[in-house]
């Protein structure tokens with residue numbers, strides 16, 4: 264796996280594969296039914312089908328639900344038509360993400376109206392945001408629960424299976440938040456995601472995440488390190504630490520490691536060849552993390568550092584608490600520590616009040632910061648977020664203007680991304696081989712430390728190895744290469 268961060272709308276102009284997936288379908292696997300007491304008859308297998316939208320946090324939560332429901336005899340199926348339980352793990356980051364859920368739900372609601380016996384549940388961020396309103400809107404839906412309902416999904420499902428309509432949008436106590444291991448023995452990937460945090464304490468004015476995920480809580484670092492040890496023991500080489508604002512990891516907990524200390528501790532674990540992390544907030548990018556780029560060769564030469572806008576006027580209104588100048592100073596310090604750092608970002612265009620001049624500042628930042636790829640989105644008003652006040656004031660950017668800005672950004676980004684990939688042509692780079700190429704037989708793919716995907720003729724026994732390759736051709740989102748032997 265190599266997906267990073269958020270997303271629901273397909274972004275363009277990116278080399279970060281996996282992001283922006285409209286829906287991430289977890290691979291089906293034959294889960295083992297839960298333990299049954301000695302001598303007791305095994306209950307007939309019930310089938311669960313998941314559809315996961317949104318970011319890696321949701322992928323993590325779906326994994327937790329999969330594991331817990333397996334203990335109640337639920338076997339995951341790839342065929343939604345044969346499922347006894349259908350769970351949508353939803354995303355509400357932008358309006359489009361919610362529309363997608365609505366569309367996906369339609370056929371199941373129809374089936375239920377026709378008498379199909381299936382428990383229908385909506386989990387995740389839309390569930391948390393809408394709560395009872397979803398049960399009111401969709402009479403066919405049996406259960407609605409937010410991300411904090413995931414740890415007790417078994418109880419919720421059991422109640423729904425008994426015919427109750429279930430609603431759970433309570434937020435859990437942060438001090439006792441039950442982080443659980445997402446080690447999945449069936450997962451044989453070269454890379455793995457490790458959750459280090461939940462929620463977010465920032466209040467960026469456009470963003471729904473603090474409402475849907477609650478305040479930030481850090482997972483105990485000893486637990487994280489144990490998990491990393493478990494992963495490397497089964498062959499994982501690349502660890503991606505995930506959270507909404509990883510740079511503030513541990514700060515609220517007395518005696519906990521800081522994010523920088525966590526990076527050093529992960530790098531110390533035998534078998535960890537590469538460390539990535541996402542997402543970082545520019546305001547919280549400290550000197551200690553920048554120093555880690557000097558000290559830790561395991562830390563990859565790619566950083567995703569969402570800027571959102573290049574205009575100080577817009578950044579102020581977004582309550583991001585940094586300026587364009589501060590962002591560029593952080594980037595300069597990072598490049599000083601790691602000269603070959605490849606920088607990617609997130610951009611929102613059409614934020615309320617964004618003028619042509621503001622947008623020109625954003626466009627000029629692409630060059631100034633040297634973004635090699637980006638996720639770019641049109642601002643989408645979210646329920647209950649502070650930016651709605653700006654719309655009430657009449658600051659809304661017309662949809663056509665926002666669309667034109669998005670196209671301008673993405674066109675320029677594609678050109679830059681392609682130039683970056685082409686700049687590798689002729690050079691020899693190390694790639695960590697991840698698996699077969701999706702398109703060609705006899706071709707394997709892997710990433711450089713800078714996150715460029717390179718496709719190379721080769722056999723699958725190279726998976727998990729770091730090999731030198733010569734890049735022969737760069738494209739917009741990937742490159743082609745050949746093995747360098749000897």
Ligand code: SAH
Nearest residue numbers: 269469470507542569609610640641642643
């Ligand atoms: N915690 C991460 C981002 C989480 S959301 C961070 O702070 O960087 C992922 C991305 O979605 C954001 O970086 C932003 O670019 C985009 N996004 C969030 N809310 C949005 C909205 N209301 N409209 C459009 N894009 C949005």
Ligand code: SF4
Nearest residue numbers: 463465467470472507
């Ligand atoms: Fe949302 Fe801002 Fe928190 Fe990121 S840092 S999740 S954009 S509130």
Ligand code: F3S
Nearest residue numbers: 317318354355356388
């Ligand atoms: Fe993630 Fe979407 Fe929720 S991006 S945190 S699933 S709103």
